[in-house]
Amino acid sequence: MPSHLFADRPAPQPPERGVVESLITRTRRLRGDVDAVRRDTAHGDTVADEHDIRWRWHRALCDLAVHQLDDLGAHLGQLRNGLPDGDADSPAAVTRGDTMATTAATEADDETRSLQSRVGSAEWNLLTDEAIWSPELYEIFGRPVAKGPMTLDELPSVMLAEDQGLLQTVVTECLVDGKPIDSEFRIVRTDRSVRTLHMMGEPVLDSDGCTASMWAVLRDVSELRRSQRAVHKSGDTLRRREQSVRTERRIVAELQEAVLPSWRGSLQCPQSRPGTLDLAGHYLPATGGGLIGGDWFDALKLPDGNTLLTVGDLTGHGVTAASTMAMILGALRGMAVAGVEPGTLMGHLNQLLDTAEQPALGSAVCCRYRTETRTLVWAQAGHPAPLLFRDGTGRALTQLDGVLLGATSGAAYEQAEIQLLPGDLLVLHTGRLTDRTGVDRLLALGPRLTGARDAQDSVRTVVEEFGETGREDDACVLVARIGAAR
Incomplete structure (x- = not known):
């Protein structure tokens, strides 16, 4: 050619x-x-x-x-x-x-x-109406060589209807105005497959500068496209x-902000009463930037002068987990205000999750702190036990019986009571805070936690220790310091 x-x-x-x-x-x-x-x-x-x-x-x-x-x-x-x-x-x-x-x-x-x-060439002679195709072009069009090349007038017959006008325009501009062709169109082969072709062409001038023919290279770019x-x-x-x-x-962050406690620092009973509680909590998001889960922490003054302390965690992430957390936390607060004890309260929460339209599993620990006697009544549902720090040394409270919330119908939850002393410090946390390093690392902070000025300082210590450990999920921590009348 x-x-x-x-x-x-x-x-x-x-x-x-x-x-x-x-x-x-x-x-x-x-x-x-x-x-x-x-x-x-x-x-x-x-x-x-x-x-x-x-x-x-x-x-x-x-x-x-x-x-x-x-x-x-x-x-x-x-x-x-x-x-x-x-x-x-x-x-x-x-x-x-x-x-x-x-x-x-x-x-x-x-x-x-x-x-x-995938690349062929063609030349269309305007004087003789003769067309010359390279062998590759027959293969691209799926056209038998015996049928010969297609003229420019025949070419639109194998094109998609919406591309025929484009071909007519670029060919006219090439032959009349001498503009080069650089365009794409789609053809339908004899096997009914659609192929996308990229045409690059230009007019060929005779010795007088008049357009004698049009030469073009056509490339099958179907796979590329x-x-x-x-x-x-x-x-x-x-x-x-x-x-x-x-x-x-x-949405989840806004829902979480609306539900979790807004206080920072202390939530205290009147100073004249013994057993004053100094409280602080913190939510730690996943360091990988994943979706927020259903972790919560809460502390609430109750009508009888006692205080509700709770942390928990639900399976799942996103809006579903956050909305279920809001439902659970609302029910928990309501039952605590009504005077329901922690063990019974856990049973009701289990039933609530078990019959919910969107099934979920959850773990939680619920404590009722009695200010007058400085006693802690608590129950747990598949959750790490509270940690008690005294005189610089920490230990986990004895694990109680209690399956995950929503795991089975009619579950019973064991309840226990412990006497606390002035200066004692309680740490409640969700399991994901220490899932890789174990509770020992948290217990090792005992001297720093008990030596801190207040609960907020203790929480800051925990966050500094666990906040940048590559945690794959979110977590919560709640610190309660038992004070004495001053």
Whole structure:
């Protein structure tokens, strides 16, 4: 097929061979690096939905990059070896005698084989209405060679209706105004498959400067466009997911802020009474930035002068867990105000979760501190026991019987009572605070906790110790210091 040349300008010179060889080497190296990233991505974890979406986006980007680099390598291979002779016994092929060139040509075969099946050329003569197609173009269109090439007038018949006007416009501008063609359209092959073709063409001028024919290269970019669509689709999905996560986090944070106690520092009984409580609590979000869970802490003055102390944790994350936490905390406060003791109260919470429309499991510890006698009545449901610090030494209270909330119907919960002394310090926490390091690390803080100025200082110590440990989930801590009348 004749090359396209304008009559009024010289033919461009091919680039130096060494430059092209260097580009091919760099392209191959980059292609290998991208393919390695693609393989690593393909073996990534897809446990969480958010991770699955991000993984699909990564994979689509890698696939697109590999397609583009494959095509780039094939193009450079063709550029290095020149136009195909079509005859393996041609004098040019036999007399090269250049070992490097022969090796390069062999290497180029693998690189260009897939590209040659996707790139073809054509020339349409305006004077004779003759059309010339390369063999590859017949394969691209799925057209038998025996039927001959299609004229420009016949070409729209195999195109999607919505693309026919575009082809007519660009061809007219090329032939009438001399504008180069750089456009895409879709064809329907005889096997009913739809392919996307990228056409680049320009008019060929005769010696008088008039348009004599149109020469074009058509490339099947269906797979490339498919990869690009996959990138856009997965990227859009990821962005929507991230937006949804941000919205959910905001809603959960607002709900949590509305439900958890707003006080900071002390919640104290009148100073003239013995056993004054100094209280402080803190919520520690997951360090990985995940969704907020259903952890809570609470301290509430009761009508009889006693104080409710509780911490708990629900399974799940997001709005569902936070709304269930709000329901549980509301019920817990209501029953405590009504005078229900901790063991009985836990049984009611278990029934509430067991019959809820959205099933969930929860762990909790509930304490009723009796100010007059400095006694602590408490019960637990599958939750770490409170820690008692006295004279710089800490220990966990003896574990009581009590299954997880919502685990079974009609569960009974053991209740115990302990006498506290002035200066004692109680630490209630959710299990995720120490799930990796164990309670021993928290107990080791005994001297610092009991030597702190107040409960808020003690909480600050706990947060400094556990706040930056790579915790995968949120946690809560509540500190209660038993004071004496002053």
